[in-house]
Amino acid sequence: MYTEISLENLRENKLPHIWCAGCGNGIVLGAILRAIERSKIDKDKIVFVSGIGCAGRSSGYVNFNTLHTLHGRPLAFATGIKLANPDLHVIVATGDGDLAAIGGNHFIHTAKRNIDMTVIVFNNFTYGMTGGQVSPTTPDKAYTTTTPFGEIEEPMDISYLAVASGATYVARETIASPFVLEKYILNGIMHKGFSLIEAVSSCVTEFGRRNKLEDPAIYIKWLKDKSIPYSKTNALSVKDGIVVGEFINVEKEEFTEKYYEMVKKVRNEERD
Amino acid sequence: MKEVVISGNEAIAYGAIYAGCRFFAGYPITPSTDLAEKMSYLLPLNGGVFIQMEDELGSISAIIGASLAGKKAMTATSGPGFSLMQEGLGFASYSEIPIVVADIERVGPSTGIPTYPSQGDVMQTRWGTHGSHPVIVFYPSSVYESYKLTVEAFNYSEKYRTPVILLSDEVIGHMREKVRLVEDLPVIERLKPNVSKEEYLPFDSRYDVPPIANFGEGYRFHITGLTHDETGFPTSDPEKAETLIERLHRKIYKNMDDIGKFEAFYTEDAEYLIISYGATARGAKDAVIELRRKGIKVGLFRPITIWPSLELPLREIADGKKVFVFEMNLGQYVLEVERILKRDVVFFGKENGELITPEEMESCIQKSL
Numbered sequence: 001m002y003t004e005i006s007l008e009n010l011r012e013n014k015l016p017h018i019w020c021a022g023c024g025n026g027i028v029l030g031a032i033l034r035a036i037e038r039s040k041i042d043k044d045k046i047v048f049v050s051g052i053g054c055a056g057r058s059s060g061y062v063n064f065n066t067l068h069t070l071h072g073r074p075l076a077f078a079t080g081i082k083l084a085n086p087d088l089h090v091i092v093a094t095g096d097g098d099l100a101a102i103g104g105n106h107f108i109h110t111a112k113r114n115i116d117m118t119v120i121v122f123n124n125f126t127y128g129m130t131g132g133q134v135s136p137t138t139p140d141k142a143y144t145t146t147t148p149f150g151e152i153e154e155p156m157d158i159s160y161l162a163v164a165s166g167a168t169y170v171a172r173e174t175i176a177s178p179f180v181l182e183k184y185i186l187n188g189i190m191h192k193g194f195s196l197i198e199a200v201s202s203c204v205t206e207f208g209r210r211n212k213l214e215d216p217a218i219y220i221k222w223l224k225d226k227s228i229p230y231s232k233t234n235a236l237s238v239k240d241g242i243v244v245g246e247f248i249n250v251e252k253e254e255f256t257e258k259y260y261e262m263v264k265k266v267r268n269e270e271r272d
Numbered sequence: 273m274k275e276v277v278i279s280g281n282e283a284i285a286y287g288a289i290y291a292g293c294r295f296f297a298g299y300p301i302t303p304s305t306d307l308a309e310k311m312s313y314l315l316p317l318n319g320g321v322f323i324q325m326e327d328e329l330g331s332i333s334a335i336i337g338a339s340l341a342g343k344k345a346m347t348a349t350s351g352p353g354f355s356l357m358q359e360g361l362g363f364a365s366y367s368e369i370p371i372v373v374a375d376i377e378r379v380g381p382s383t384g385i386p387t388y389p390s391q392g393d394v395m396q397t398r399w400g401t402h403g404s405h406p407v408i409v410f411y412p413s414s415v416y417e418s419y420k421l422t423v424e425a426f427n428y429s430e431k432y433r434t435p436v437i438l439l440s441d442e443v444i445g446h447m448r449e450k451v452r453l454v455e456d457l458p459v460i461e462r463l464k465p466n467v468s469k470e471e472y473l474p475f476d477s478r479y480d481v482p483p484i485a486n487f488g489e490g491y492r493f494h495i496t497g498l499t500h501d502e503t504g505f506p507t508s509d510p511e512k513a514e515t516l517i518e519r520l521h522r523k524i525y526k527n528m529d530d531i532g533k534f535e536a537f538y539t540e541d542a543e544y545l546i547i548s549y550g551a552t553a554r555g556a557k558d559a560v561i562e563l564r565r566k567g568i569k570v571g572l573f574r575p576i577t578i579w580p581s582l583e584l585p586l587r588e589i590a591d592g593k594k595v596f597v598f599e600m601n602l603g604q605y606v607l608e609v610e611r612i613l614k615r616d617v618v619f620f621g622k623e624n625g626e627l628i629t630p631e632e633m634e635s636c637i638q639k640s641l
């Protein structure tokens with residue numbers, strides 16, 4: 001089944017977007033918009049929150065309630081929104097630097113609370129907007145503007161960290177399989193609790209240029225070739241490969257509901 | 273009307289609930305912690321939300337989100353935590369989101385002396401962020417005033433669509449006084465748009481303070497910390513950037529008659545004028561009374577609105593008087609006094625965790641007679 005992106009959900013006067021030619025972020029945003037369309041949720045009740053960086057600019061292009069926050073803080077803003085008004089559906093678009101580096105603390109704590117929101121992390125292994133510096137997910141030995149002799153830190157696995165932190169829905173897919181990505185995002189939106197979808201994207205201009213991946217098609221093929229289905233590995237994280245699939249999908253008490261149940265309980269007790 | 277014996281910090285919590293605050297996100301830090309603890313108890317009982325966040329950056333971000341979703345929201349912190357909140361404060365100021373931040377000062381710099389008082393955050397409240405934006409800061413001097421100014425802080429934040437900072441110190445925060453929690457104070461709500469969804473401009477420059485919709489009410493709009501135009505979308509047009517920053521300044525400075533609060537104590541016939549605020553002003557009152565008993569005509573000017581500066585009243589009241597500034601730091605508000613009066617003043621300050629005693633003030637004044 002193919003879902004059209006509804007033009008109503010795009011702010012056409014804000015297009016074209018600022019992403020470079022060949023960038024994979026448009027594929028991710030397309031998957032998000034199709035998933036939202038399929039979810040059938042009331043568009044007025046969607047709050048689309050983003051942080052800073054290439055992925056962060058996505059909130060300007062989509063026609064919902066949108067909030068472009070500070071670097072690393074979108075999950076904390078989103079927590080305030082969801083807790084203040086649980087009727088709102090909160091969708092967060094963030095990047096690998098935004099979520100895992102400067103926002104790392106908010107990331108693990110928001111997952112721990114299992115607060116109902118859907119986080120889509122555009123992971124392109126680099127800081128694209130600032131010109132291609134190293135990120136927590138930059139692969140071993142890769143060249144960036146701040147690792148001119150090759151990266152020597154081990155990369156961080158965002159999905160692995162999300163599972164470990166208490167997220168109740170976690171999936172990863174690359175832009176080489178946009179419809180699978182769309183399905184995971186839809187699952188995340190329909191899931192009650194903290195869901196994180198790691199969308200492995202491409203950055204030809206900054207990361208690709210320095211790592212023999214300057215051709216967008218070759219970049220996508222590289223992502224496809226490196227992809228290993230979770231069913232074949234049974235390990236969430238492997239060296240030199242991208243494990244893709246649904247890693248966790250469990251039901252657990254959701255924070256906002258738990259909070260308001262407590263409020264109801266203590267207010268009733270007070271009246272007795 | 274309840275009569276209670278409570279601390280200044282607890283009074284802020286009661287004031288917040290009275291003003292309609294239904295969201296608190298914070299991170300514990302001495303000497304502000306009992307405020308958060310009180311809110312963790314009062315908010316659920318009043319149908320509101322308390323959340324202890326992972327840090328101060330998260331705390332201020334969460335209250336901005338909550339305010340956008342329609343709840344009156346606040347946080348509380350002290351110096352080091354307040355430093356971490358500066359990026360959020362700049363965001364709330366630029367994108368005009370009403371929030372209240374209580375900063376209960378401790379000795380600094382850095383982690384300083386957590387349990388001792390200081391007034392070392394005066395300049396941080398004004399200049400802690402980057403860029404040029406105004407800020408409203410109130411400074412209570414008693415437990416009752418902590419209550420009342422909290423209600424007003426929420427009112428001003430909603431009325432002017434801006435963050436309001438309640439600056440207090442360890443002494444005011446932790447001392448207990450008997451107070452009447454009066455319930456006839458006005459409560460102001462934010463101005464909501466009454467135009468169609470298509471016509472709504474979240475930063476409509478025809479208003480000094482544009483009406484603000486809540487997320488989820490059908491007005492789909494964009495909020496960003498980037499320089500934005502009337503529509504809320506980013507722009508780098510210098511003219512639009514200027515229109516925005518000018519309006520931010522205008523909406524505050526044009527209304528100084530409304531925002532500016534102070535107390536003038538025995539100033540009419542005074543030859544000598546003490547300028548002092550917060551806990552220090554309490555000692556200053558004793559000094560005024562004692563010196564008057566000795567026949568020295570001293571008065572006290574106590575700024576309650578710390579920022580923006582009370583330029584006109586200060587100039588008027590200080591006219592022809594020898595001015596003394598006492599504060600628990602090594603010279604912050606005094607810089608503003610000198611700037612406004614355009615003359616030298618006598619300064620006495622310390623930041624060692626001790627209050628300035630009335631005797632110290634008296635001898636400082638007597639020495640320079």
